Amino acid sequence: MERIWIKDISMYDRKEIEIRGWLYNKRSSGKVKFVILRDGTGYLQGVMLKNDINDKYFDLFDELNIETSVIVKGSIYEDKRAPGGYEMSINYLEIVGKANEYPISKKEHGVSFLMANRHLWIRSKKQASILRIRSEVINASRDFLNKRGFTLVDAPIFTPAACEGTTTLFKVDYFGDDAFLSQSGQLYNEAAAMALGNVYCFGPSFRAEKSKTRRHVTEFWQVEPEMAYADVNDAMNVAEDMLVYIIESVIKNREKDLENIGREISILKKCTKPFIRITYTEAVDIIKSKGVDFKWGEDFGAPHEEIIALHFDKPVFICKYPVEVKAFYMKRDPDNEKLILGFDLLAPEGYGEIVGGGQREEDYNTLVNRIEESNLPLDAFKWYLDLRKYGSIPHSGFGLGIERTIRWICKLHHIRETSAFPRTLERIYP
Numbered sequence: 001m002e003r004i005w006i007k008d009i010s011m012y013d014r015k016e017i018e019i020r021g022w023l024y025n026k027r028s029s030g031k032v033k034f035v036i037l038r039d040g041t042g043y044l045q046g047v048m049l050k051n052d053i054n055d056k057y058f059d060l061f062d063e064l065n066i067e068t069s070v071i072v073k074g075s076i077y078e079d080k081r082a083p084g085g086y087e088m089s090i091n092y093l094e095i096v097g098k099a100n101e102y103p104i105s106k107k108e109h110g111v112s113f114l115m116a117n118r119h120l121w122i123r124s125k126k127q128a129s130i131l132r133i134r135s136e137v138i139n140a141s142r143d144f145l146n147k148r149g150f151t152l153v154d155a156p157i158f159t160p161a162a163c164e165g166t167t168t169l170f171k172v173d174y175f176g177d178d179a180f181l182s183q184s185g186q187l188y189n190e191a192a193a194m195a196l197g198n199v200y201c202f203g204p205s206f207r208a209e210k211s212k213t214r215r216h217v218t219e220f221w222q223v224e225p226e227m228a229y230a231d232v233n234d235a236m237n238v239a240e241d242m243l244v245y246i247i248e249s250v251i252k253n254r255e256k257d258l259e260n261i262g263r264e265i266s267i268l269k270k271c272t273k274p275f276i277r278i279t280y281t282e283a284v285d286i287i288k289s290k291g292v293d294f295k296w297g298e299d300f301g302a303p304h305e306e307i308i309a310l311h312f313d314k315p316v317f318i319c320k321y322p323v324e325v326k327a328f329y330m331k332r333d334p335d336n337e338k339l340i341l342g343f344d345l346l347a348p349e350g351y352g353e354i355v356g357g358g359q360r361e362e363d364y365n366t367l368v369n370r371i372e373e374s375n376l377p378l379d380a381f382k383w384y385l386d387l388r389k390y391g392s393i394p395h396s397g398f399g400l401g402i403e404r405t406i407r408w409i410c411k412l413h414h415i416r417e418t419s420a421f422p423r424t425l426e427r428i429y430p
C-alpha cells in the first residue's frame with residue numbers, strides 16, 4: 001500500500017493508501033467516528049464505521065488526543081462536503097506517539113504563551129501556512145535572480161566592521177578579537193560583483209535593535225543583489241521586477257495558504273508594474289499635507305512610512321534621501337550634494353519599508369571621507385577601498401527583507417509570525 005502526502009490526495013480517488021500524520025481533531029456519533037488528520041501538507045477527514053472496521057482499531061479512537069501521531073490506512077473517495085473535497089474510509093489505525101494534554105487548544109491564547117510554545121504553535125493551520133508562504137517567497141526571489149543570470153555568492157556572517165551603523169552591532173569574541181555578526185552582505189557583494197558581474201547573497205542579517213516594534217527582529221534574512229555597471233534606476237527596476245515575481249509566485253503556488261490565513265488577494269494582484277516612484281522631498285510634502293509635523297532632513301519613522309504606504313495602493317519607491325539619514329556607502333546625487341542616490345521600497349496598506357538599496361559611492365577619496373565622517377575604522381575597510389583603487393565602476397544593489405515582505409504579503413500584525421523561531425529584543429527561547 002502506498003504511503004502518500006495529503007496534498008496529493010486528489011490523485012488517489014478510490015485507491016487504498018496510507019497516511020502518516022497527527023490528529024488534528026476528532027468527533028464521534030455512536031457507531032461513526034470521525035478523525036481529522038494533518039500531515040504537514042494538508043488536512044484529511046477519515047471515517048470509521050463500527051460495522052466496517054476491526055474493533056481493535058475502532059476502540060483506539062478513545063485513546064486519540066489532539067497531536068497524537070498516527071498511521072492510518074484506507075480507501076479514498078470524493079466527498080464534496082468534506083474539508084478538502086476527499087475523505088478516507090479507514091480500515092487500519094496505529095498510534096505512533098501519544099500526546100497527553102497538548103498545551104495549545106482551540107481557545108484563544110495570549111501571545112507570550114504562544115511565543116513560549118512556538119515549537120508547537122507552528123503546527124497550527126495559520127502558522128504552517130505562513131511558513132509555506134515564506135518558503136515560496138525565498139524560492140521565488142532566488143529563482144528570479146538565477147533566471148536573470150545572477151551568481152549566488154555567500155557573504156560571511158563573522159565580520160570585522162559595520163555595514164549599517166555601529167549602534168545595532170552584535171559583538172562576539174573572535175579568539176580574543178572583536179568581531180560582529182553581519183548586518184548585511186552588501187560590502188562583500190560589491191567585491192563579488194567586481195569578480196563575477198551580477199551577483200547576490202542570501203543569508204541572515206543581525207541587528208541589535210533595541211526598539212520594540214512590530215517590524216523589527218534581531219535576526220532576519222535578506223536577499224541582496226549587486227550589479228556591476230548599474231545605476232540606481234537599474235537597481236529599482238530589478239527590485240520592482242523581483243517583487244512582482246515574488247507576489248505572482250505566491251498567488252500561483254500558495255493560493256490555499258493565502259486562503260487559510262484569510263488574506264484578501266485583490267490588493268496583491270494590483271501590485272503590477274510600474275510601482276510609484278517619488279522623492280524623499282515629495283514624500284515629506286505628502287506627510288505634511290496630512291497635517292503631520294515633519295522637518296526636512298529627518299529620517300522617516302514607522303508612522304511616516306505608514307502615511308506614504310497608505311496614500312498609494314501600490315508599492316512606492318522613495319528615492320533621493322538626505323545624506324545624513326543613510327549609510328556611508330551611498331553615492332551622492334551629482335545634481336544635489338545634499339542627497340544620495342539611494343531608495344527604499346515601501347509596501348502598501350501601511351506596511352512601509354521592505355527593500356533598501358541604491359547606487360554605491362565609487363570614488364576612492366569621497367569614500368575615504370565618508371568613512372571618516374561616519375567615525376568608522378578605516379583599517380577595517382581597507383579591503384573595501386581596494387575595490388575603488390582597482391578598476392572602480394558604477395554599481396548598485398539592494399536588500400529585500402524576507403520577513404518584512406512576508407509580513408506584508410500575509411498582512412500580519414507583527415513580524416514575529418514570519419519566521420519559525422523569531423529572535424526579538426525580549427525573546428531567544430525556544
Ligand code: 4AD
Pocket residue numbers: 163164183184185186207209215216217218220222224225353354355356357358397398399400401402403404405
Ligand atoms: O535598509 P537596510 O538596512 O539595507 C541594507 O542592509 C543594505 N546594505 C542592503 C543592500 O543594499 N544590499 O536593510 C535592508 C532590508 C530592509 O529594507 C528591511 O526589509 C530589512 O532589510 N530589515 C529588517 N527586517 C527585519 N528586522 C530588522 N531589524 C530589519 N532591518 C532591516
Ligand code: MG
Pocket residue numbers: 344353355356
Ligand atoms: Mg533601510
